[in-house]
Amino acid sequence: xxxxxxxxxxxxxxxxxxxxxxxxxxxxxxxxxxxxxxxxxxxxxxxxxxxxxxxxxxxxxxxxxxxxxxxxxxxxxxxxxxxxxxxxxxxxxxxxxxxxxxxxxxxxxxxxxxxxxxxxxxxxxxxxxxxxxxxxxxxxxxxxxxxxxxxxxxxxxxxxxxxxxxxxxxxxxxxxxxxxxxxxxxxxxxxxxxxxxxxxxxxxxxxxxxxxxxxxxxxxxxxxxxxxxxxxxxxxxxxxxxxxxxxxxxxxxxxx
Numbered sequence: 270x271x272x273x274x275x276x277x278x279x280x281x282x283x284x285x286x287x288x289x290x291x292x293x294x295x296x297x298x299x300x301x302x303x304x305x306x307x308x309x310x311x312x313x314x315x316x317x318x319x320x321x322x323x324x325x326x327x328x329x330x331x332x333x334x335x336x337x338x339x340x341x342x343x344x345x346x347x348x349x350x351x352x353x354x355x356x357x358x359x360x361x362x363x364x365x366x367x368x369x370x371x372x373x374x375x376x377x378x379x380x381x382x383x384x385x386x387x388x389x390x391x392x393x394x395x396x397x398x399x400x401x402x403x404x405x406x407x408x409x410x411x412x413x414x415x416x417x418x419x420x421x422x423x424x425x426x427x428x429x430x431x432x433x434x435x436x437x438x439x440x441x442x443x444x445x446x447x448x449x450x451x452x453x454x455x456x457x458x459x460x461x462x463x464x465x466x467x468x469x470x471x472x473x474x475x476x477x478x479x480x481x482x483x484x485x486x487x488x489x490x491x492x493x494x495x496x497x498x499x500x501x502x503x504x505x506x507x508x509x510x511x512x513x514x515x516x517x518x519x520x521x522x523x524x525x
Contacts, residue, residue: 272299273306273346282339286365287346303342307332310341314377323391327384337376344369389513393506400484401498408486410438415447416454416486425479431491454482464516467523471516480508 275292276299277284293299310332311317316325332338347366414436420426421435428435436442458478459469472478488501 270346270349272296272302273342275299276303277339277343277346280339282343284343284347284365286350286362290346290350306342306345307338310338314381321388324384324388327387328380331380331383335376335380337373337380340369340373340376344373386510390506390510393509394502396481397484397502397505400481401489401501403485404489410436410440411445411447412450412454413437413486414440414442415445415450416482418447419451420479420483420487423476423479425476425483426487431487433487433491455479458482465520467520468513468516471519472512475512475516477509477512480505480512 271291271293274287274290277287278292311329314328316328319325319328332341344366347362347369350362417426417433417435421428421433426433455478458481459472462469462472464472484501484505488498493501
């Protein structure tokens with residue numbers, strides 16, 4: 270208790286309930302006690318069971334930056350404070366402990382949400398990188414034409430902004446069944462998805478796969494500058510993340 274209170278006071282965290290507690294000066298033993306408390310917090314958050322190293326780093330970094338570390342130690346100190354026999358002090362302690370606990374739980378949930386979003390966006394960005402630098406020269410002319418036309422019609426691709434040629438291989442457009450070609454490619458992509466049917470239905474409505482087709486079939490062949498690629502990546506991450514998040518929230522609502 271003395272080590273925790275000492276740490277809190279050194280970090281400008283003052284709690285009236287703990288004013289009577291003596292604090293220990295900073296020491297190797299106190300450092301070990303503080304670290305032990307933090308490890309206990311990490312275990313309660315389940316960080317020891319998380320396989321994604323970056324997710325753990327995000328959580329630990331956020332705990333430090335957001336002040337949750339100090340909040341956790343304060344909550345622990347108040348919870349362990351011995352008030353003696355005075356009933357009014359006991360009631361005050363319990364009320365304060367409950368308040369701090371609620372605040373702590375909300376802060377931890379915010380960190381979990383933030384880091385979850387960060388990891389999802391990181392994975393989406395990795396998918397973008399894999400496609401954007403995978404320039405493919407041997408797409409059939411009918412596939413290339415049909416996909417480009419489909420994306421323009423859906424509003425996913427701005428033909429004029431990219432100075433895009435819809436039919437770069439000069440195929441006979443009258444002999445191409447674009448509806449079948451596009452349907453086969455799109456449906457095959459959706460079949461590979463590991464999402465609920467409800468989410469996939471929302472993906473269809475929001476042109477989810479079309480954004481993937483854009484970075485797979487079109488962007489790698491446009492000779493974009495590094496600045497343009499960076500912008501496309503940011504836009505792709507934000508768009509795809511929002512579609513996923515909205516679909517998840519919508520389908521969760523429909524369950525109740």
